[in-house]
Amino acid sequence: xxxxxxxxxxxxxxxxxxxxxxxxxxxxxxxxxxxxxxxxxxxxxxxxxxxxxxxxxxxxxxxxxxxxxxxxxxxxxxxxxxxxxxxxxxxxxxxxxxxxxxxxxxxxxxxxxxxxxxxxxxxxxxxxxxxxxxxxxxxxxxxxxxxxxxxxxxxxxxxxxxxxxxxxxxxxxxxxxxxxxxxxxxxxxxxxxxxxxxxxxxxxxxxxxxxxxxxxxxxxxxxxxxxxxxxxxxxxxxxxxxxxxxxxxxxxxxxxxxxxxxxxxxxxxxxxxxxxxxxxxxxxxxxxxxxxxxxxxxxxxxxxxxxxxxxxxxxxxxxxxxxxxxxxxxxxxxxxxxxxxxxxxxxxxxxxxxxxxxxxxxxxxxxxxxxxxxxxxxxxxxxxxxxxxxxxxxxxxxxxxxxxxxxxxxxxxxxxxxxxxxxx
Amino acid sequence: xxxxxxxxxxxxxxxxxxxxxxxxxxxxxxxxxxxxxxxxxxxxxxxxxxxxxxxxxxxxxxxxxxxxxxxxxxxxxxxxxxxxxxxxxxxxxxxxxxxxxxxxxxxxxxxxxxxxxxxxxxxxxxxxxxxxxxxxxxxxxxxxxxxxxxxxxxxxxxxxxxxxxxxxxxxxxxxxxxxxxxxxxxxxxxxxxxxxxxxxxxxxxxxxxxxxxxxxxxxxxxxxxxxxxxxxxxxxxxxxxxxxxxxxxxxxxxxxxxxxxxxxxxxxxxxxxxxxxxxxxxxxxxxxxxxxxxxxxxxxxxxxxxxxxxxxxxxxxxxxxxxxxxxxxxxxxxxxxxxxxxxxxxxxxxxxxxxxxxxxxxxxxxxxxxxxxxxxxxxxxxxxxxxxxxxxxxxxxxxxxxxxxxxxxxxxxxxxxxxxxxxx
Numbered sequence: 028x029x030x031x032x033x034x035x036x037x038x039x040x041x042x043x044x045x046x047x048x049x050x051x052x053x054x055x056x057x058x059x060x061x062x063x064x065x066x067x068x069x070x071x072x073x074x075x076x077x078x079x080x081x082x083x084x085x086x087x088x089x090x091x092x093x094x095x096x097x098x099x100x101x102x103x104x105x106x107x108x109x110x111x112x113x114x115x116x117x118x119x120x121x122x123x124x125x126x127x128x129x130x131x132x133x134x135x136x137x138x139x140x141x142x143x144x145x146x147x148x149x150x151x152x153x154x155x156x157x158x159x160x161x162x163x164x165x166x167x168x169x170x171x172x173x174x175x176x177x178x179x180x181x182x183x184x185x186x187x188x189x190x191x192x193x194x195x196x197x198x199x200x201x202x203x204x205x206x207x208x209x210x211x212x213x214x215x216x217x218x219x220x221x222x223x224x225x226x227x228x229x230x231x232x233x234x235x236x237x238x239x240x241x242x243x244x245x246x247x248x249x250x251x252x253x254x255x256x257x258x259x260x261x262x263x264x265x266x267x268x269x270x271x272x273x274x275x276x277x278x279x280x281x282x283x284x285x286x287x288x289x290x291x292x293x294x295x296x297x298x299x300x301x302x303x304x305x306x307x308x309x310x311x312x313x314x315x316x317x318x319x320x321x322x323x324x325x326x327x328x329x330x331x332x333x334x335x336x337x338x339x340x341x342x343x344x345x346x347x348x349x350x351x352x353x354x355x356x357x358x359x360x361x362x363x364x365x366x367x368x369x370x371x372x373x374x375x376x377x378x379x380x381x382x383x384x385x386x387x388x389x390x391x392x393x394x395x396x397x398x399x400x401x402x403x404x405x406x407x408x409x410x411x412x413x414x415x416x417x418x419x420x421x422x423x424x425x426x427x428x429x430x431x432x433x434x435x436x437x438x439x440x441x442x443x444x445x446x447x448x449x450x451x
Numbered sequence: 452x453x454x455x456x457x458x459x460x461x462x463x464x465x466x467x468x469x470x471x472x473x474x475x476x477x478x479x480x481x482x483x484x485x486x487x488x489x490x491x492x493x494x495x496x497x498x499x500x501x502x503x504x505x506x507x508x509x510x511x512x513x514x515x516x517x518x519x520x521x522x523x524x525x526x527x528x529x530x531x532x533x534x535x536x537x538x539x540x541x542x543x544x545x546x547x548x549x550x551x552x553x554x555x556x557x558x559x560x561x562x563x564x565x566x567x568x569x570x571x572x573x574x575x576x577x578x579x580x581x582x583x584x585x586x587x588x589x590x591x592x593x594x595x596x597x598x599x600x601x602x603x604x605x606x607x608x609x610x611x612x613x614x615x616x617x618x619x620x621x622x623x624x625x626x627x628x629x630x631x632x633x634x635x636x637x638x639x640x641x642x643x644x645x646x647x648x649x650x651x652x653x654x655x656x657x658x659x660x661x662x663x664x665x666x667x668x669x670x671x672x673x674x675x676x677x678x679x680x681x682x683x684x685x686x687x688x689x690x691x692x693x694x695x696x697x698x699x700x701x702x703x704x705x706x707x708x709x710x711x712x713x714x715x716x717x718x719x720x721x722x723x724x725x726x727x728x729x730x731x732x733x734x735x736x737x738x739x740x741x742x743x744x745x746x747x748x749x750x751x752x753x754x755x756x757x758x759x760x761x762x763x764x765x766x767x768x769x770x771x772x773x774x775x776x777x778x779x780x781x782x783x784x785x786x787x788x789x790x791x792x793x794x795x796x797x798x799x800x801x802x803x804x805x806x807x808x809x810x811x812x813x814x815x816x817x818x819x820x821x822x823x824x825x826x827x828x829x830x831x832x833x834x835x836x837x838x839x840x841x842x843x844x845x846x847x848x849x850x851x852x853x854x855x856x857x858x859x860x861x862x863x864x865x866x867x868x869x870x871x872x873x874x875x
Contacts, residue, residue, distance in 0.1 A: 131749035323641045325550075326554075326555040
């Protein structure tokens with residue numbers, strides 16, 4: 028069952044021609060075939076096209092880091108050869124003229140786009156048909172629902188998503204996989220349908236930190252990201268977020284287990300009190316997101332209003348009412364918060380905090396709360412979630428490492444170190 | 452000849468129903484018909500569709516600020532009902548699924564998209580077929596060639612373009628119109644084909660500052676931008692740019708005439724020496740633009756290489772070689788330069804500097820040099836160019852006002868004040 032292998036292991040075998048891309052695709056498609064009715068991770072899978080890509084890769088030279096690896100792409104990201112429907116009937120069967128920059132980069136180093144993963148409506152709050160692969164009565168989280176679920180369910184080793192609120196870290200935590208939202212700007216967003224220009228960031232999913240790093244290196248062409256560098260004794264700060272009372276006992280336990288594991292393994296753990304101004308981060312986030320979303324989705328609002336969900340329609344109406352001077356002030360405040368955060372993290376390799384309030388809610392209409400994610404996306408900081416334990420309902424709970432802007436090398440190193448220590 | 456009127460005057464007559472949108476469209480189309488063979492300002496004009504929009508506007512209520520005004524849209528900006536071809540055969544006859552956010556905003560307040568204005572190849576350096584309407588042997592500048600030329604030639608009162616290097620300010624100066632590149636982020640870029648995510652900014656063209664402000668207010672919904680506020684005695688700093696030796700005698704004369712005019716009219720003029728670090732701005736710009744352009748246009752490079760011009764192909768190859776750590780350093784330097792510039796301008800209402808090295812070159816293959824523009828776009832500062840005089844070849848020369856980030860209200864006020872004083 029090649030679909031059970033991780034990306035790094037598969038990439039090794041593919042590069043050495045020990046296995047063919049066709050064989051890998053075959054096993055992934057078999058898993059999708061077996062499980063898709065239950066999981067609903069996909070907006071579109073093109074079996075023939077997947078094999079066509081695989082045959083071409085098998086027949087040609089090894090193209091690069093991601094040679095022959097089947098990858099799922101969130102369906103708000105443009106692909107020229109597969110429909111891109113943005114989770115809304117407005118764009119049913121839509122086919123863009125180009126590949127998004129991240130897709131072009133994946134293909135340039137041999138990645139194989141096996142299909143488009145299900146997303147919420149226009150990457151906002153109205154769920155698609157995806158269920159949590161670990162318990163189909165529970166949400167997978169969103170908006171990158173299908174990307175998280177497909178990787179969790181061994182349908183693909185790697186998937187790409189996005190994050191505005193908590194759309195990468197939260198579903199990764201809910202589905203028990205590794206999720207990584209790099210710094211703002213690390214990955215080009217051309218071809219990604221926007222929600223909020225100032226905040227939207229690409230994110231990636233895998234089942235290990237090494238696999239995450241491989242995909243991030245493939246997309247960005249940055250050799251420094253893969254292989255993940257070794258770190259001796261990381262200095263980790265626990266971020267006593269003002270929202271800690273939103274964390275369930277199992278999330279608190281996950282954080283404590285991770286902190287204990289770090290100290291016991293020789294790492295340094297310290298408490299970090301967020302600066303007072305950080306308390307305002309949610310208001311800043313909210314006004315910027317609402318204002319920019321109403322701007323970005325204006326065409327849909329003006330022309331396809333009746334095809335929008337009532338929830339999204341209401342948000343766009345609300346966003347159109349955010350005064351421009353409030354928005355401008357929030358943009359300035361966001362800048363200040365970023366500078367402040369930079370000061371906070373200089374002494375540490377990473378911050379340790381919650382990934383999500385708890386296990387995935389037992390409610391398919393509730394994508395869960397991004398309260399532990401929105402602030403970091405606004406701050407443009409790299410975030411990595413790792414699964415730590417199973418909660419009372421048997422579902423995974425992750426913890427989150429957050430790093431300094433553009434310090435993905437360090438955050439991946441800390442993540443790999445902690446992942447290993449947690450396994451011991 | 453309604454096409455000779457400015458946007459504010461036309462908007463007044465349209466809103467009072469003194470003239471119909473159909474009549475305005477008729478006169479604009481007549482001018483286009485008369486002059487387009489010579490000027491080549493348009494990638495696409497749909498006569499029937501323009502009249503259809505005009506009839507609908509005439510039959511309905513007054514929709515807003517731009518009601519009934521014919522507007523040209525640079526052909527790298529998506530329109531769902533008109534082809535969007537990006538100045539390249541790769542996207543011949545391409546029709547996007549949506550309107551760009553700025554187009555949706557224009558339509559929401561009654562603007563009428565009369566056609567798509569000619570652009571250079573993918574908004575980079577390879578010219579289209581546009582000539583300078585004031586002398587067809589001279590370049591109109593680029594990349595927003597058609598937007599500048601169409602407004603200059605009285606084909607439309609308003610047009611939208613973009614600026615990465617100097618693609619709004621330079622062609623506006625060459626064609627003798629007012630050009631305005633607001634602060635980065637003031638106008639949403641969704642639906643604009645990117646060159647450089649960190650730098651690309653929308654820009655607008657008109658024949659007066661009031662008209663510019665009307666369009667900017669229409670796109671952004673910001674009441675503070677229009678009507679332009681009055682300013683008493685502006686404090687203007689002359690920016691003695693390290694590149695001043697690139698300015699021709701006529702550009703120096705334009706700057707001096709504007710400075711003299713400001714002092715004589717009661718304004719305050721001071722000299723400002725740029726901080727030393729500012730000298731590096733061109734290197735910072737160059738590396739960021741190259742790196743990001745190669746990333747953003749990767750699909751075209753990988754899939755349509757033979758349809759790219761040799762110049763663009765070479766730039767994309769060069770961009771792919773910019774090391775990621777150099778790029779990261781440049782991103783940090785750009786941040787620092789922005790903070791420094793903020794300090795520099797606090798005491799002033801605006802900076803006065805060159806718009807372009809001189810008159811439009813007498814060479815249709817040479818779009819002119821953006822040396823006086825690139826730095827400001829990188830700094831995310833609002834820039835406004837005004838025509839000041841005619842040079843030895845009889846072509847216009849503008850000067851540029853540059854303001855503090857997000858202070859468009861002030862920069863428009865200074866611009867309108869200076870425009871008026873220059874006329875006296």
